[in-house]
Amino acid sequence: MTGRLVAGLGLRPGTSEADILACLDEALAIAGLSGEGTPRLATLSSRIGEPGLAAAAASREAEIVFVPDEALKGFEAACATRSTRIASLYGVGSVAEAAALAAAGPGGTLVQPRITTARVTCALARAAL
Numbered sequence: 001m002t003g004r005l006v007a008g009l010g011l012r013p014g015t016s017e018a019d020i021l022a023c024l025d026e027a028l029a030i031a032g033l034s035g036e037g038t039p040r041l042a043t044l045s046s047r048i049g050e051p052g053l054a055a056a057a058a059s060r061e062a063e064i065v066f067v068p069d070e071a072l073k074g075f076e077a078a079c080a081t082r083s084t085r086i087a088s089l090y091g092v093g094s095v096a097e098a099a100a101l102a103a104a105g106p107g108g109t110l111v112q113p114r115i116t117t118a119r120v121t122c123a124l125a126r127a128a129l
Helices: 017-030 051-059 069-078 084-090 095-104
Strands: 005-011 040-044 063-067 109-116 120-126
Touching: 005 017, 005 051, 005 095, 005 109, 017 051, 017 109, 017 120, 040 051, 040 095, 051 063, 063 069, 063 095, 069 084, 069 095, 084 095, 095 109, 095 120
Parallel strands: 005 040, 040 063
Antiparallel strands: 005 120, 109 120
């Protein structure tokens, strides 16, 4: 596998670091990537300032990429899953998948469709380079 791994996250306001990391670790395990670093976390721009997200990124030494809502729409066709509620809010079937792909950059590929826990969704993409 080439290119860095990116975790796309969908999270509710006020979500804790522990909840975010648990979902991320579960996604990595399902994808057979346990122990692989995720140097980039991506989510909605509206989640800027979320303390749980900042703490999760700091604990994993990861960069956070905040993707504008409008930019997610360009990744609708590449999303493997679809939530009707999320589609009505953001115009894309999965915030986690679209954010992961957006942050992976051109040629990025989805390697793990979103998984869902009570407060977090997580999907994994790999950058082309």
